[in-house]
Amino acid sequence: MKNKKVAEDEIKEKIVEEAEAVEENNPSAGEEVAEEITKEEEYLNGWKRCQADFENYKKRQAESQKDLIRYSTENIIQQILPVVDNFNASTAHIPEEQKNNPWVTGIMYIQKQLETVLTDNGVTEIEVKVGDNFDPAKHEAIEDMECKGCKSKDYKFANKIKKIVTRGYQMGDKVIRASRVIVE
Helix, strand or coil: CHHHHHHHHHHHHHHHHHHHHHHHHCCCHHHHHHHHHHHHHHHHHHHHHHHHHHHHHHHHHHHHHHHHHHHHHHHHHHHHHHHHHHHHHHHHCCCHHHCCCHHHHHHHHHHHHHHHHHHHCCEEECCCCCCCECCCCCEEEEEECCCCCCCCCCCCCCCEEEEEEECCEEECCEEEECEEEEEC
């Protein structure tokens, strides 16, 4: 920034020197030189504005690029999550005598790879346990189970999670998919 200021000052000094030299030779040239100086200052200010606009443009483009990458990553992750859910559901129902089968081991390895892809992209599972309080920012209630005493006027809803139906995931602080739960 100092180099620009020094260069501007040097240019202004040269202009003033040239104006003084011209004025000595031609006294009416002073008005013309003043007009030229005014034009040069306008051009210089226009150039500075253009440069500032370009810097702002570069910043907006960089931010736009980050948003594009984040949204495209989020879209791909949302497409992968149902596949991960299906793997979780299928591996949760493996009979005990089949757990050491090489085919089952391969399926579990593929499931682990998908989970690693999610982790590598900053996706974490939303921690939820049965008995936790229902949080509408992180949980989606798909059913509200009737509880004993709910009909009473004095009863306050427990808002406790009774069952986890589908895991939820978040990317940083943003919830990609809320945990689907049954509450009481």
